[in-house]
Amino acid sequence: MPVSFATPIEVVILDIEGTVCPISFVKTTLFPYFLEKLPLELSALTYPVKSKTNSQVEEICSQFPEDARQSYDNLLEYVTSLVNNDIKDPVLKSFQGLIWKLGYENGELMAPVYDDAIEFISGLCKSKKIYIYSSGSIKAQILLFGHVKDASGSSVDLNRYLSGYYDITTSGFKHDSSSYVSILKDIGYEKKPSGVLFLSDNIKEVDAAIKAGMNSVVVHKPGNAPLTKEDKQSLSIIETFKDLKV
Ligand SMILES: CSCCC(=O)C(=O)COP(=O)(O)O
Numbered sequence: 532m533p534v535s536f537a538t539p540i541e542v543v544i545l546d547i548e549g550t551v552c553p554i555s556f557v558k559t560t561l562f563p564y565f566l567e568k569l570p571l572e573l574s575a576l577t578y579p580v581k582s583k584t585n586s587q588v589e590e591i592c593s594q595f596p597e598d599a600r601q602s603y604d605n606l607l608e609y610v611t612s613l614v615n616n617d618i619k620d621p622v623l624k625s626f627q628g629l630i631w632k633l634g635y636e637n638g639e640l641m642a643p644v645y646d647d648a649i650e651f652i653s654g655l656c657k658s659k660k661i662y663i664y665s666s667g668s669i670k671a672q673i674l675l676f677g678h679v680k681d682a683s684g685s686s687v688d689l690n691r692y693l694s695g696y697y698d699i700t701t702s703g704f705k706h707d708s709s710s711y712v713s714i715l716k717d718i719g720y721e722k723k724p725s726g727v728l729f730l731s732d733n734i735k736e737v738d739a740a741i742k743a744g745m746n747s748v749v750v751h752k753p754g755n756a757p758l759t760k761e762d763k764q765s766l767s768i769i770e771t772f773k774d775l776k777v
């Protein structure tokens with residue numbers, strides 16, 4: 532069903548996982564890729580991990596809690612548990628971004644951004660600003676959009692269509708409406724929040740954006756969490772970006 536808006540939309544902010552690419556890409560490709568490389572990365576460190584100067588991995592790992600940094604086994608167990616429980620921890624997100632960089636650069640990883648999302652982003656950027664807000668680190672976001680697998684299987688770079696990126700270190704957690712207020716301030720729309728549209732698969736994120744005064748729509752793609760009867764009654768929902776009338 533087409534979704535239109537009472538006020539003109541001037542800016543669009545996109546979530547990543549479950550919105551522009553399948554949840555399965557993050558859960559069954561990106562997270563396992565990181566876990567596969569983790570033992571080798573951690574085995575190169577000196578324990579307890581303290582120094583912040585020898586390598587990027589060491590610098591990141593020195594920010595994990597002290598108990599976790601005492602030994603290889605502790606750190607492996609701690610980081611694995613963060614990943615398996617999908618904890619949106621800023622240090623983990625920075626670590627994941629670093630490891631995924633290797634995968635994107637050596638061609639082992641390509642991002643399966645939905646065809647309708649590619650079309651939407653490349654078409655819309657001519658008239659509106661498009662930003663990203665994801666729990667994944669900004670570095671990981673730029674990598675993902677820089678290595679998108681298009682319909683022909685080629686790698687395309689969508690970063691040229693994007694005006695900026697936000698993550699939990701710049702703007703806070705995605706379930707908090709204060710995070711959306713902070714983004715509105717940053718993009719100069721705090722006095723005109725209804726000119727901004729946030730798109731996400733996650734109901735709590737959509738609710739938080741609406742509370743901050745933005746327009747917000749649920750993107751419901753195959754594999755996303757089921758929507759309740761109440762969600763369907765109270766929220767605007769699209770299954771394809773073609774249904775957005777902006
Ligand atoms: C930037 S790709 C990795 C996505 C990720 O790590 C994640 O936690 C997904 O969060 P999102 O806010 O995009 O749903």
Ligand SMILES: [Mg+2]
Nearest residue numbers: 546548549732
């Ligand atoms: Mg999401």
